[in-house]
Amino acid sequence: MFRLSTAIALVLALPASAEEFNFAVTTDPQTMDPHAVNSAPVLGFLNNVYEGLVRRGKDMAIEPSLATSWSPIGDGEGWRFVLRQGVTFQDGSAFDADDVIFSYERASSEQADTSSWFAPVSDVIKVDDFTVDIMTSAPNPIFPDSIANWMMMDSGWAAANNAERPDKEQGNYATLNANGTGPFQIAARQPDLSTVLEPHAGWWDEVEHNLTRVEMTPIQNSATALAALLSGDVDFINPVPIQDAARLQGNPDVQVIQGIEARVIMLGFDQQSGAAESGQGASDMFLDARAREAVAKAVNVPAILQTIMRGNAEVASQLVSPAMRGYSDAQAAPYAYDPEAARALAAEAGLTGQTISLKCPNDRYLNDEAVCQAVTAMLAQAGMDVSLDAMPVSNYWPELRADNFDMYLLGWSPGTFDAEHPIRFLGSTPNEEKRLGSWNFGAYSNDRIDTLLPMIQSEIDDSVRQGMLDEVAKIMQDEVAYVPLYVQPLVWGARANIDVTQRPDNFFILRWVTVN
């Protein structure tokens, strides 16, 4: 009898030691396929399930993950990666060089959204079971930095489940299921409803977290998410509405974790000559650099930060924040607010009397719609007539891809933490074949930048490289390629008994979470 009661007591005691952790996100990751969609909500979440050859530590520095070491081959012909031995996927199969080759083929395939990461790669060669050579067409000193989100998938699992290529539109087995080497595995997945994770027992690295079950719930409305945090329904939310941060700090049950994200919010322009917007005829109004400069001078960024951002963000001068490698100190001065000059420039460039169509997401960035409204008002004060159209992000990207805009709002967080990244995606002339400029919706184009980009990519000498980055930053500033507004703040909220680590890429890494 005594034994039985002890056993019962033990059984009863067990659930109390189980550390369950519930968190809310604004955007549910649209897929569990690490190669299907290149967006922060997807990659950030899947970093807990899948792993790459390298990963980023708490300070964003690159550290070994599935590769234990790497070194350049010869005179910059490529990189040799030595793989970690004894790593198993969550279904129990072993990880080796074949999986790397497979993951390369999968992630660089036409169907993959991540293929642009592999633009510099010419070939991937299996040397032996645990050594892989990745050859690049030109010396590429930052290549290891650029593949932290390139996640390894098991070739056997993908073949068995008929998911050897990602399928963004239709979806396949890998859209709902996952099999990575990472610290957590997916126990249940209901898109837009809930995703349950459990620790992967055979994970190769030392376990820092103490979680036994994790549930992620998408809550789109940030006020609802906040209410859930306050009531204890969830242990963590991202983001905390910026207007609520100050009040939340006074609450002993919760904590606010603030930082500066790597993401720069900017305005982009339609700069294609003769590009006809649907039903609007040719809208060449922003081909003239003076028109773009008028916008730059008309927007009072400090006022936006003071009111809408409540003093929680910093003015941006270029496409990357000062925390990024390759930030140009020489170009650190943002455009000065000068509504009179803006009015004159707008008149000169013939903007007056035209309706500028400004597209804006309303659920992607912090207070995105409010910022666009403020921009609309500020441009109106400088004599420009703006028609604002704010929409959910699922409609937003197709609208931008269809060129239905004169101006748009974009946030850019360089995945490599390097100033080269936005030049490749936003600064170079769009070129599908070379996989360049794939997010340059307005088709900004400058020959000098196109010439400089490959030189920047292959330059080993840091000061020469910085010189070229400075030149690009200067060209983009002088030509007003984009109008950088501010560096987005990071505001996370957690219950007081939760320890988390905040990284400037806004990835929420579960292996650093402890419940006290």
Place this chain on the structure above:
Amino acid sequence: MNRFLDSDVFYAFRTSPVAIVSLIVTVLMVLAAVFAPLIATTNPFDPASLNLMNGFTAPMEPNAFTGESFFLGTDDQGRDVFSTILYGLRISLFVGVAAVMLAMVIGIFLGLLSGYVGGWTETIIMRAADVQLTFPSILVAMLIFGVAKGVTPVEYRDQMAIWVLILAIGLSDWVQFARVVRGATLVEKSKDYVAAARLIGRSPLTIMIRHILPNVLSPVLVIATISLALAIIAEATLSFLGVGAPATQPSLGTLIRIGQGFLFSGEWWILLFPACTLLVLALAVNLLGDWLRDALNPRLR
């Protein structure tokens, strides 16, 4: 006039405090909306007049940066909440009245037609009405709004938004009118005066409009009043969901949507004042409609 003052309806009105109060409130609201440009201190629809630094000013308190003070405070863009409510009330009432008119015209016409003509015409119209009733009217309105927005050129979109709203709500609301009018028409059709009119050779259209319509109007009036309250709420709902009035021309629903984000942070006035205005307006119109139904229904007297 004397005939009206002497009537049963006026007597019922005179003796009902609820009716008197709700009529006064409704009339005041309509006046405030019509004369909004004269009463409002600023024009919130003119983006050039906004100063972002005035954002989040509490009611009756001076702003920390600009020193300006606002009767009911300001929203996140520095718009004066009082002026915005007045202009928003304008949109809400205008959209509500116009949408109900549209629904009424369509509903009465189709109701008369199906009631008087009968046969295939009736079957088609009434089955179409049944099908539409199976969808919640707000969904129908969203569908119409989405399609209309898609086909409108972007530079007209802001101006067109209000008309599209009217169309969307009006088209989603005609069924009730059609059903009531059809029922009443069926009753009137078999009466002698219709037979007499037919006998002297009046055309069916004349009979429908000149003879039957005046006799089916009183239930229509009741539905119209109640529909008005519903249309106002439908407009607010659409705007609350972000598919109605453009963000740069906020209606009451848009204001409530904006204000909802600031409830936890203590800026209660952005939500509270527009919400109260909407509540009072919808309640007054609804009570008026309720009273009218009772007053016009001989069985309740």
